[in-house]
Amino acid sequence: MPGNARVPRPTAQRLSLYLRELERLAAIEQLTVSSRQLGEAVGAADAQVRKDLGIIGHSGMPGIGYRVMALAEAIREVIGVHKQWRAALVGAGNIGRALVAYRSFHEQGFEIVAVFDASATVVGRTVAQLRVRPMTDLAATVAREGIDIGIVAVPAECAQDVADDLVAAGVRGILNFAPRLLSVGKRVAMVNVDFRSALENLVHDVSQREIAEISEAVSKPVARRRRGRGAA
Amino acid sequence: MPGNARVPRPTAQRLSLYLRELERLAAIEQLTVSSRQLGEAVGAADAQVRKDLGIIGHSGMPGIGYRVMALAEAIREVIGVHKQWRAALVGAGNIGRALVAYRSFHEQGFEIVAVFDASATVVGRTVAQLRVRPMTDLAATVAREGIDIGIVAVPAECAQDVADDLVAAGVRGILNFAPRLLSVGKRVAMVNVDFRSALENLVHDVSQREIAEISEAVSKPVARRRRGRGAA
DNA sequence: GTTTGTGAACCGTTTCACAGCA
DNA sequence: TGCTGTGAAACGGTTCACAAAC
Structure with missing residues (x-):
């Protein structure tokens, strides 16, 4: 069992940033990094970086640093990005369309595989090669497509209803863009933007x-x- | 002299959420709130709410709670949203266009008053009634329009250059949508999305x-x- | 009864500092 | 020398608990 210790949230957030920098370094073909260099890139102290990596159970080489590729892979595993996540987007408004258009999610372990909207005038249209579906299709689509997470990009007024629908449909996590605290069961994860x-x-x-x-x-x-x- | 004590960042973040809820209550014409009710709305403990409001120097009435309107105004003052902020958006891609289209910023103390893009094919087009300007106009426009903050919605590769331009042009804060830590002087505030x-x-x-x-x-x-x- | 304001205890995270290894 | 790993200390924020005010 390598990376399943309890990871404090601040650490989890920094892991994302480390990963970003590690991928940059890998592209540059740098083979190792020191905790100092990594810390500078993300605005953290070197001791902080070492603590974080210790928490996920990854070791470096004294005098040398950490192997870039191996560390990136270890972080991906801890975060859970080693598998591909399938998302349903609800809300084909401005933010929603911007998200679907953001193609590089796909290389980062995420894919928006279905788009929903409540408005009859939007349903049936196509955004980024995806046909916008009516909300009535939600549950069936989530099941059929093996969707893990929902993205809420609707006005605040209907956000809670959408969240309820998503939870009922069986998603495990929700990324919420509506300016409203949504209540979901304890079994569902929730992040707000x-x-x-x-x-x-x-x-x-x-x-x-x-x-x-x-x-x-x-x-x-x-x-x-x-x-x-x-x-x- | 009312609200200029040092405000811890977690508190500042919650103040935003309190304000959101207070505005909702004001719309419902509820006159007072208890720390408990406010806390429930934003997912914080009641004692936490009282501490936060104490920090910004606002008092409530024992047995009654806080006056909704007065508290909202006090929070706006502390946050700095009592004045209108003028923003320049750099990057007229998907995210950028979604932001300009989000009209209600305007009622919340923010206004995007100019849009810039580096691409010649985009410059000159119009998004939400704003003509996209070339980057060469940045400094002059920031000065002329009294722009306070810059919004960076460009690819990661050019984000640092854009940030440098914005700082040179004299903005006081940057909202960064690029997945890259940007370095700006200590005099400039920076928030990442x-x-x-x-x-x-x-x-x-x-x-x-x-x-x-x-x-x-x-x-x-x-x-x-x-x-x-x-x-x- | 309800609800505020606040010292004091508590807790998790960050920073320090240094031994140990390459 | 350069760098990691890690206890121990410092820090800052949260929660508790209760007296005072309505």
């Missing part, structure tokens, strides 16, 4: 940076005021 | 859930809460 939150996080960062710059410029680099409601 | 990582995180969750279910089924269901795997 929320443009609005991302933008808000960004402008919050910008705002904080602004006030930091201002107070930096105003105060001598000694005063450490702030601390609002500190106890005595 | 990475579909591939999101998908990988999802399937990793699915995989872990699978092994958890298996080992659960194997061992006796003796009211063992979680903790799935006994050590080797």
Whole structure:
């Protein structure tokens, strides 16, 4: 049993990034990497990288580093990308169409094999060689095509209904683009991608940076005021 | 002076979600919320909500809760969404076009006011009433239009170049859709939206859930809460 | 009764620092 | 020398629990 220890979420997220860099290095035909180099590429400390790789049970060579190809393969296995995942997209709007068009998912272990939409005017049309199907076909298609995951790219108002349908149809995970927390059973995994939150996080960062710059410029680099409601 | 204490990133992220729910409640004309109700809507504990709101210096009424409108406004102020942000989109591909088409950004404090692309065949076309401009216009347009943030929706290979151009043009933050860590100066904020990582995180969750279910089924269901795997 | 505000305990992750190996 | 692996310490965030306020 190589890679099935419990993987903390922060580590899992970094594994994705390591993998991206390892694939780049493999393309460059670099054979080994140090934890330092890998860490720099993804914005993590070297010790962090070593801890992460230790967690998934992968060893490197002291004085040398890690073998690029072997490490990439080990990470793919832990993430679960060594097999091909089949996805159903629900919602053939702007985001949905952009996702289907993104061909390189396919080389990365993912494939959108069916597209659904609730709107009668969209059903029957073709996006990226896939015919848009009516929602009534969902359950049957998921079963027939062996679909593992659902992608929700519909307006917030109907997102929960779609999620319910997907769960009932038997998907194991949902990637949600609607700006709404969806409730699904514990047996179904769920990841959110929320443009609005991302933008808000960004402008919050910008705002904080602004006030930091201002107070930096105003105060001598000694005063450490702030601390609002500190106890005595 | 109200909301400029240091806000931890996890808190900032939840503030976005609180705001979403508060806007929904405001639309329903609910006047107050308890930390419990707010927490349930975003998947956080009630104490967590109270801590978060304490951090931004907002008080509620014991026995009653928080005033919906006032809280929403306070959060908008902390996030920085009380002002309108102007964005430049670089990359008029699938993702780019989907973003421009997403009209409701506008009511949420964001507006894409210019679109750029490096490809001569795309420059000059119109997406959502905006003419696609050549990259050579970037610096001048950012200055003239008072653009605060840049959105990078180009292939990974040119993402760093685009980011450099945006920083040189004077944007304060970058929202990056390219699957590549971009380096920008410390003065510029940066948030990544990475579909591939999101998908990988999802399937990793699915995989872990699978092994958890298996080992659960194997061992006796003796009211063992979680903790799935006994050590080797 | 309900619900807030908050010190204190708790927990998981990150960073440090260094022994051990190539 | 360069680099890994790993305990131990430091850090930051979350959860608990309860007094105070309505």
